[in-house]
Amino acid sequence: MDTAVDYEIIIVGAGFSGMGTAIELDRAGVHDYQIFDAGDGLGGTWRCNTYPGVAVDFPVFSYQFSFEQRSDWTRVYSPGREVQEYAEHCADKYGLRSRMRFDTKIDRIVFEDDANRWRVTTAAGDTLTARFVVNATGSFPEPKMPQFSGIENFAGRVLHTARWDSSVDLTGKRVGIVGTGASGVQLTSAVAPEVAKLTVFQRTPIWIVPKYDAPLPARLRWVLEHVPLAKRALRALSQAYIETVVLLPAQYHKLFPLTRLAEGGLRRELAAQVHDPAVRDKLTPRYALGCKPPAYSNEYLSTFNRENVYLETDPIDKVTTDGLRTAEGVEHELDVLILATGFHLPFVSGVPFRCVGSDGVDLHEYWSRERTQAYQGVSVPGFPNYFSVFGPYSYNGSSYFTMIEASAKHIGRCLGHARRTGATRVEVTREANARYFDEMLRRRWRQVFWQDTCGIANAYYVDVNGDVPLRPTLSVEMAWRNSRFPLSDYRFENTPAS
Template sequence: MDHEVIIVGAGFAGIGAGIALKRAGIEDFVLLERAGDIGGTWRDNSYPGLAVDIPSPTYSFAFEPRPTWSRMYARGPEIKSYADHCASKYGIRPHVRLNSTVTGARFAEDEDLWHVELADGATLTGRYLLSCQGALTTPSVPEIEGLDDFTGHTVHTARWDHDHDLKGERVAVIGTGATALQLIPEIAKDVAHLDVYQRTPIWVYPKVDPRIPRPVQELFRRVPATQRAMRLFTTTAVEVLVTGVVHHRQFAPMVRRVEKRCLRHLKKQVKDPLVREELTPRYGFGCKRPSFSNDYLRTFNRANVALRTEPIERITKTGIRTKDGREHEIDTLILATGFKVFDISFPIVGREGTELTEFWRAERRQSYEGASVPRFPNLFLVPGPYGNIGLSWFQMIDAQIRHALRVITETRRRGATRAEVRPQAHDRYMSWVTRRMPDTVFLNGNCATANSYYFDEHGDAPWQRPSTVIAARRRSRTFPLEDYEYTA
């Protein structure tokens, strides 16, 4: 056995897993990272305007607050710097193997070991496998006819080309999700003309994003309780939004008030009533990830910005042709089309030759507590289906890694070499999910028109666990360890 634990991915989830293992006294682990640096999403994304869309005090490890955030919503480079800081402070870097792309993982039943294959031909063995690949790392490229025919410059927001200058160019952005919401106001200042192709409008809430002055940062540093209080405040505010999503039926009046606040914001920001109408969502708040901005909507008041809602027919050599027959010539095409959030980038084969993605394709996405799947011993997903909680990635990391560590610790205590979730426990959790989903916005908010990444190809919404953050975190500390079968 090469390592007791193999972690795939060195973003915040992988870094958090490594820190938790070290705190538990488990030093024999490796983090396999396909890129040449750590940081995941915050390494790959560097487009203009990049910032976190959750208040910075909440978007961080609870055990490692950062008193020096420059703003309430920190910019991308600050988040990447925080990842580097955490990896260095907690001794994670010596465990990281960069430029190590995983091409497959197979559980050897006669050894109770995972065999993890790498692109360079090497194979590593480990007792436990933690998939911490993240959701916002593999770009989704739209299947639009003629995309490869375009002779201008094409770039995906997750692979930003800093050597290409947009000044004075005719630019098109396809997509109006959370990324485009940050990008569009920034590039609109420099381009000659900007066409924004919208399939579905996004709910936009006003953004309270003050700079955090140095005296306040110093107060956070000298009196940590003040920063903990700020984190409690921002986390509570975020939790209110989450409650409206997962308990939509019970809290529908509250959700409607949020929607009305967004619509007032839209009316205040956009002058043209026709454009305002096109920017008005027709689905419930929470069907797709909402966002916060004071700049996005008013960008459409600019003379050099046009909102395009006519469906795209094809990409031509020189531009975009819409289904009304019009062709819009451009110099640069920007794909703000998101990520393949449900994809695992390599095949994972468990007992009896069961491959995880094929299992989900045939049986729909499912897991126990968002962490484990029957027939896949010693495998933990961070997160799996119905495992993400809240809006802050760190809340999910905390809960899912605690779950994995409890099982690993119990397996070691028993002198066992295999832990596999019992089918009955798995089915019980999925029955609970099924009972809770009718309360969520996903079944009450006219979400069919949202084109949301929360939904998969089956029409299910396995991205979000249908519970509050508080309930999910409590469950990660109290789920019955007997829900797993331990064997040697």
């Protein structure tokens, strides 16, 4: 029986999820891995998203690895190019580039029970084998492309924020932006001053939260670089802010209904910034704060006071040769159509490649039938030797780096134990997974997502079963449990299956 493998571990994704996992594997003494990425370089989301105005949504002190903190950020909410530079720095410092393979999209993985290995097929048709596969494609692996009728006939340029073409000059153009999520909000504020006319097509208004952004003075950057523990202290303060302002109201809403108090302030901010009462009304959400992620901006609302900016809330009927036509028959002539329509989340739309586990079970079908679930967001019973960084009930709404480090610790602990014991098959038990899933469902009643008005929010993280697979815990608990779960929750076998 052939049980040999090309790689002990294949990591899919060269963004922060993949790099964080690789660094943790090296720490666990596991070095035989290869990182594959569909793009032409590392960085994941931050390599792809280069649209004007792109920036982090959390204070940057929390948007970095706890073990690799940068001291020369220029702003509290840093621009995307600095985050990409940080990704490049991490790859160099931790020696990851030599183990990365780009322009290689993973199309399908199939588990071979008789050999305890994965057969991995790329989009180019190449076939590889690996003992273990780590899905580190992150939270936003695939952009969501709306199926507008007639879009192929549009005479102008069509762009997606996640596939930005910097050669397209928007100066003096008639531009349409479809979408008012985080990307749409950032882009709208950035391009409004330079275009001739900007039409924003809004399906659902979004809560806009002001952010305490400012340039970081040179003196503070010097302190962070030279004063012992200064970076750790500032990151701790940043984390405390996120846990208090974001996670506590979201995950413990029934106990601390702080979002209801915040709504009044946000409505007052909206009234102060938007002059036209009709436009202000269109921008006012009818659902409770927290039903879907808010956007963070200090400029977005006031952008609609500009004479060259128009807010369209009538549904889009079709794309014409010259622009977009609404359901009421109004046609907006455009030179450039920009799709800020978001992404397919892995635990909502399925992983970005076909995954067939033990006994021929398809992961997407399993989740559709059994509900979306994974033990600590990392492992699924029936899918041996397969781990996810951003699986169901892994992310709690904090900085993605807290989740990446927690999931990477979990994966590193499993694979480190497998290496020490010679195990060739590692699988979470159905009992452990059921126990964790039941706990997640039991604790979710406190979350903000279950308010009556959330049904009209069009939240992108609600799955086909009506679940919200976000982890109902604070970050301290997540980190603790992912690094200290009982190894007995897994089966470690060192002989091929019969």
